[in-house]
Structure formats: C-alpha cells, structure tokens
Amino acid sequence: MSTPLAPSLAARCARHAVLMTLALLYLLPFVWMISISLKPASEIFDASLRLLPRDWAAWENYRAALTRVPLLHYLFNGAVVCLGILVAQIVLAFPAAYCFAKLQFRGHRLAWGLVMLSLMVPFQATAIPLYVFLYHMGLLDSHAALIIPFVASAFGIFMFRQAIKSIPDDLIHAARLDGMGELELVWRVVFPACMPSVIAFSIFSVVWHWNDYFWPLLVVNTQELATPPLGAMFFANEDAGSDYGPLMAGVVLITIPLVVFFLFAQKRFIEGVTFSGVKA
Known part of the structure; x- marks a missing residue:
C-alpha cells in the first residue's frame, strides 16, 4: 500500500x-501600538521609523493611563458584563443545543x-427595537442594558449542537437507564464531555x-x-485626541486581559473548534 x-x-x-x-503583518499594528505607548510625545511623529524609543516614557504614559480616567473601573465593568453575558448564554444555549442534537419534537x-x-441577521438591524424596548423598561444606562440583548446566542446553540452530536447515543441511553432526568443528564454528563467546545x-x-x-455607545451615558x-x-476626549502615548498605553492595558485569557485557553480553544465540527 x-x-x-x-x-x-x-x-x-x-x-x-x-x-x-502573514502573522507578522497581522501583529504589526499591535507591535506599533506597544511602541507608541513607550514613547514621549516628541518621538511619536518623528520622521525616523523606530520601534524602541530614544527616551523611554513608559512609566509616564502608563501612569497617566491609570490616573487620568478610571481605567481599572472600566476593566472591571467589562469583566462583569462579559461574565454575565457568558453565563446567561451557556445556561440558555446548552440545553437548547441538546434538544436540537439528541431529541426529536414537533417543529424540530x-x-x-x-x-x-x-x-x-446582523445585530445592528435589531439595535433600534432593542433600544426602544430597554427605554420603555427603564433599563437604559445600566448593566442590564449591556447584558440582556445578548443572553440568547444562536451561534452558541449551533456550536454546542455540533459538539453534542458527536457524543455517542449509548452514553445518553446509559445515563437515562441510571435514572437521570434530561436536565440532570445535560449538566452532569453532556456538559463535561463538551468542555472544549464550551x-x-x-x-x-x-x-x-x-x-x-x-452597543455600549448607544445605551451607556455615564463613565461609571x-x-x-x-x-x-x-480617555481620548479627556486628552483632546492629542496625547497618544497615554492613550495607546490605555489600549494596551485593555488588550492584555484578552491576550492572557487566550494564552491560557488556546489548547482547549483549538480542541473545541475541531470537536464542534466533527458532525454536521
């Protein structure tokens, strides 16, 4: 053979x-962003193309980014909103995906x-109706306004369904024979098996x-x-758009949590994307 x-x-x-x-071309804007965050204002628009500054201003720029506006509070708000959305999406999307993958019902x-x-349907197409709904509910300018529109995720249902279809039906039947109800089966058997996709x-x-x-620009009016x-x-408004060193330092600090999160989860991320595409 x-x-x-x-x-x-x-x-x-x-x-x-x-x-x-291709990877270097993709990373070039991020590298340049970090470079600007280390430079004094006099070197940012210098005619020479230098990644490393002649006079380091990293301490001044990052201190300004943390003190001129409550950047740490913005990061905390982002963590609260992202965690709230993620938990709600998983709680709603995973049982729905199980129903589509393993159950047959009228109107399936x-x-x-x-x-x-x-x-x-792009989210922007539904933004105005959602805004009007939240206005009548009195929820504008609140964490609820940032979370509620995203709690139902069609993409999550699709991704979880693909992963659940790859689980053998024998495992599902064995759990039922052990006396598990459907909801208990979802969270105690199927959910751990689909952890890479989650x-x-x-x-x-x-x-x-x-x-x-x-969306935050539409529904949030206060810095808090x-x-x-x-x-x-x-931050840009505070500095009239001219002090780019601290502005880029702030953007670097905003980007760091995502980079750290991905580095810790990249192995599971690759497994999950592969696992979710096993069956159509």
Whole structure:
C-alpha cells in the first residue's frame, strides 16, 4: 500500500515563511501600538521609523493611563458584563443545543431553521427595537442594558449542537437507564464531555463583547458604566485626541486581559473548534 510522499524541506520552509509573514503583518499594528505607548510625545511623529524609543516614557504614559480616567473601573465593568453575558448564554444555549442534537419534537426542523436564520441577521438591524424596548423598561444606562440583548446566542446553540452530536447515543441511553432526568443528564454528563467546545465558545463570546463599542455607545451615558472600548473614547476626549502615548498605553492595558485569557485557553480553544465540527 503506497503512502503519500512527505512534502520536501523546501516546500515546508516556504509554507512556514508565508505563514510567518502573514502573522507578522497581522501583529504589526499591535507591535506599533506597544511602541507608541513607550514613547514621549516628541518621538511619536518623528520622521525616523523606530520601534524602541530614544527616551523611554513608559512609566509616564502608563501612569497617566491609570490616573487620568478610571481605567481599572472600566476593566472591571467589562469583566462583569462579559461574565454575565457568558453565563446567561451557556445556561440558555446548552440545553437548547441538546434538544436540537439528541431529541426529536414537533417543529424540530422549523425551529432549527429559525436558529440558522437568526445567524444571518446582523445585530445592528435589531439595535433600534432593542433600544426602544430597554427605554420603555427603564433599563437604559445600566448593566442590564449591556447584558440582556445578548443572553440568547444562536451561534452558541449551533456550536454546542455540533459538539453534542458527536457524543455517542449509548452514553445518553446509559445515563437515562441510571435514572437521570434530561436536565440532570445535560449538566452532569453532556456538559463535561463538551468542555472544549464550551471553552472555545467562551473565548469567542468574551472577545466579541469585550471589544464591543457600538452597543455600549448607544445605551451607556455615564463613565461609571463604561466598558473598556467606551472608556478609551472617554480617555481620548479627556486628552483632546492629542496625547497618544497615554492613550495607546490605555489600549494596551485593555488588550492584555484578552491576550492572557487566550494564552491560557488556546489548547482547549483549538480542541473545541475541531470537536464542534466533527458532525454536521
């Protein structure tokens, strides 16, 4: 039986060179952002292209980022909002995904079609009705206004369904024979088995809502409730858009939690994305 030929050394080197070049191009804005956060104002628009500053101003820039506006409070708001959204999405989406993956009920195909259809509707198309609803409920300018519109996640239902379909039906039947109810089965048997997909979805959810600028800009009017991207806007307003060193230092501090979160979860993230695509 013939085996496929391994790619030559030259082909592997060329492939890695292309991937490294694309990765560097993608990272270049982030590298430049860090570089600006280390420079004094006199060097930011200097004609020479230097990544490292001649005169280091890192301490001044990062101290200004933490003291001119309540940046740590913005980070705390972002953590509260992202955690609240994520918990609500998992609690609602996972049992729904189990129903679509392992149960048959009247209207199953229609309901699944509606879930898929909702994935095609951009959030901006529903922003005005949601805003009016929250206005009449008296929830504008609150944490609830930042969390409620995102608690139902069609993408989460889709991703969890793909993972749950990969679980053998024999495991489900064995749990039922042991006397487990459907809800207990979902959280004690199926949920742990789908943990890589849960972590992958968590990364998608946290990154999306941590970086969201559009919705907080609509529903938040006070700095006390500002999320990190909105807090960066307040920072720019404070400095009239001219003191870019502290502004970039603030953006670096806003980005660090996401980088750390992904580095700790990257193995599970890759497993989850692969695991979720096993069955259609």
